Amino acid sequence: MDDFSTLDVMLVDNEDLVRRGFRQALGESPDITVVADTRVGDEALRMVGLRRPRVVLVDAEYEFIRKLARPSGAAASGIAPGIVPGIIVLTSIDLDSHLFRSLKAGASGFLLKSASQEELTSAVRAVADGGAFLCPKMTRRLIDRFEILPPPHERSHAVALAALSGRETQVLCGIAKGRSNQEIAHELHVTPATVKSHVSRILAKLELPNRMHAALMAQRSGLVHSPQASAAP
Template sequence: MIRVLIADDEAMIRAGVRAIVQSDPGIEVVAEAADGREAVDLALSHRPDVALVDIRMPRMDGLAAAAEMRRLVPATAVVVLTTFGEDAYISRALGEGAAGFLLKAGDPRELITGVHAVAEGGAYLSPQVARRVIDRFGGGRPAREAAARTRVEQLTQREREVLALVGTGLSNADIADRLFLVEGTVKSYVSTILNRLGLRNRVQAAILAYEAGLASDG
C-alpha cells in the first residue's frame, strides 16, 4: 500500500485529489495539510511514501516545504501538484529535490501513474512539463552538452547504462529487468551515480542523461 500525504490550501482540491488517488486500491491517503508548515510536520509524524504538494500555500510555500521534507524525511518522495507550470517553478522544484511535477489541469490518470512511479523509486513529470524540460535542457547548447559528457565520463560503463535508463523515467525494478540485475543492485548504482555527479534526485539525473546524449526523447 502506497501511503500519501496531500498538501493544498483549498479544501475542495484536497477532496478531489483524495478521491482520485484513492480510486486506486493500492493507494491510501494518510494525512492532509492546508499549509506548507503543516505539511512538513505531518510528513515527519506519518512518514508517507509520497507527498503531493501545491506550490502556493500559506505559512510556507510548497517548494520550501518540499525542500524541508527532502531534508528531514528523505524517504518521502515529493511530487509538486500545481496549476502553475512556469519554468521558474519547474526549475526550483526539481532543484529542491522533487521527484515529480504534475499539473492540476492534466489527466487524472497521470496523478495515479505519477504516485506509483515515484513510490517505486522513479520520477514522473506531466507530459507538458516533460516536453518543456527536454526542450530547455535536453537539446542544450554545445557547451552544456560538452560539460555533461565530461561529467558522465567519470562513470563506469554499467553506471552510464543505468543513467541512460534513469533518463527514460524507468523505475529501479524496470531497470533491473532491462539489465538483468537485482533491484537492490540498481538502487546501489543509482545512489552512486547521484553522489558521484553531485545530483539531488533522479529528475536531475534524467536531465543530465539527455544533455550528455545518453537518453533520447523516445
C-alpha cells in the first residue's frame, strides 16, 4: 500500500453493537482509521461522498452496495468519479447466496462477522490496495462454483478483451494472478498510481464492477495463458 496513514475506513451496519465492535477492533491497528460509522441508507451514501474512505465495510444490503459500487449510482449520491471505495461485505449468515449476490453487486471482499481481527485487518488492507479478499471457508466455495459454471461465450469475451491496450492486458493478467497494484507496478516498472488508472480503464472497458470480476473473466477466457499477456505496451 502506498501510504498507511491515509487508509480511512467507514462502517455501515444497522446494528449499533456491530459497528461499535468493528470500530474497536480496527482502532487497534495504527495504519487504519475509522472515519465514520452509520446505518444503511442514503445518508450513508452521502457520508461516503463527504468522508471519502478507501474502504467501506457494510452489511449484506445488496441495493446499497450496487449504488455504491456503480459509478452512476455513486455520482448520484455526490461521490466523485475515481473515489468510489472498495467494498467489504460483513454478514453473520454463512450462505453461498450471500457470497454470490455480494460479488455480483460489486463487493471486493466478503467476511463473516465472526472473523478474527487478523482477517478483518488483512481484508481492509487488501481491498484498500485494489485487491480482493474472501474469508477462507468461502474461497473454496467460490472455486467449486467457478469450476462447474458453463463455459463462457468465447467470442463475446474475445471482443471485450480486444478493446484493451497491450499494457492494460498486462495489468489484467496480473489481476488474474492475484497480484496487488503494488506488485503489478513492480513487475511492469511503473507506479502504483499508473496501475490504478489502468485498472479503472479496464473495468470501464469490460463493463465490470470490480477487479474480482475482471480476474474471473480473464481466467475463464484463458487470457493468463495467452501470448498476448506479454505484449508490448
